[in-house]
Amino acid sequence: MNRIDELFAKKKSDVLNVYCTAGYPHLNSTVEVLTALQVNGADLAEIGMPYSDPLADGPVIQESNMIALENGMSISILFEQLKHMRETIELPIILMGYMNPIMQYGLEKFCASAEAVGVDGIILPDLPMYEFETTYQQLFNQHNLRFIFLVTPETGEERIRKIDSLTSGFLYAVSSSSTTGNNKAISDQTNYFKKLQNMQLKNPILVGFGIKDKATFQSASAYSNGAIIGSAYIKALQNTINIQATTKEFLNSITE
Template sequence: MNRIDKLFSEKKQNVLNVYCTAGYPKLDSTLQVLNALQQHGADLVEIGMPYSDPLADGPVIQHSGSVAIENGMTMQVLFNQLKDVRKNGFDTPLILMGYMNPVLQFGIENFCAAAESVGVDGIILPDLPMYEYETIYKQLFEKHNLKFIFLVTPETSEERIRKIDTLSSGFIYAVSSSSTTGNNKAIGNQEAYFNRLQQMDLKNPILVGFGIKDKATFQAACKHTNGAIIGSAYIQALNAASNVDLVTKDFLNKVLQ
């Protein structure tokens, strides 16, 4: 069973997915961050693959990506870093999040094969159109046992959400507002949107992202969904980290306890 499926079969509520940027704050930080997140309570880990034009990312994650690129992070470096991660006791579901341009440059078949070989469970590519996924790439992701996760927003029509639900696997990423990551819009104001998704009785679990930063916003997002995704707030915490493990422990404790 795919690790994402296993997670949601065992845990229906308060699922915490934490986003980190590969190669940040230092090139060799990736595995330290993954292990700290697993040890201190993350249910899922989403690794951002740095890209020079990240459309959905706010300034904090954009900056972390720029630093990672300057550090020397590339897709091949990331796969090299991850090649033994599953052999060394990391069993948390792992998602790669990025954009189509670098994936196409790497070669999408090579990308999927490499992701499967290092134990990646799911992929998020916000700029891959649903039609192209369905008609060109769906079988390729399925061949390599990679869940493909689509995003929905408060403006997404019910018809499109239901179509996404038929195509998605793993979970649906519910963007809390039509903005970039790290926004300060109040999650509590989106309760009607989250409730609408809940009432649709979709087959996929729902995780809320964008604007989740602490215990209050995490709990608000979880009230009508299966869990939430924290990104920018954790990246900011890492920015000043002299000890990745201690900073991660402190950050997650404040969210979960």
């Protein structure tokens, strides 16, 4: 089984997925951040591959993308950094990014490299569902990579079911039609979360966008299998001099 599948087979609720940008706050911070997340209670780690035009991301993650690119981060360097990751990291690892740099790297090469270093899943918000189904699905499957699609409050029920049929690993339920780090109240989306819950979809559901503290994590988790925290963690890392201590403090504020 894939590590993502194993996680959801064991843990059905309050799953905490934490996003970090590769190469942030410093070029060589990536594995140190993953280690800190693992030690301090994250269930999943989502690594953002920096891109100059991250459409789904708000200003905090956009800025972390710019800093990581200025630090010299690239897909090639990321895979080099992750080469020995599985000697110490047991967390399921997801790579999140955009098609342009991946196509430049080579999609088949990307999937092979991801499998080789022990990546478990991929999120590409700008890969159309039709293209995935007709052209790329088999490639991801061949390399044991779960492919995670996003749904929003505006996604119709028929399309949600279609997305669910193509998704593997978990379904990423965007809390609002906005960018990451938005300040819209999670509690305002109760009907949307209940709708997803009542549809009895085949995939577990994690809620993302706007999850920033214990209250929002618990609100999202009440109607799903857990939630994804990104911008709030990136903010916590902004001026840290001790990634381990900062991560411990941040995650404890969510889980304890």
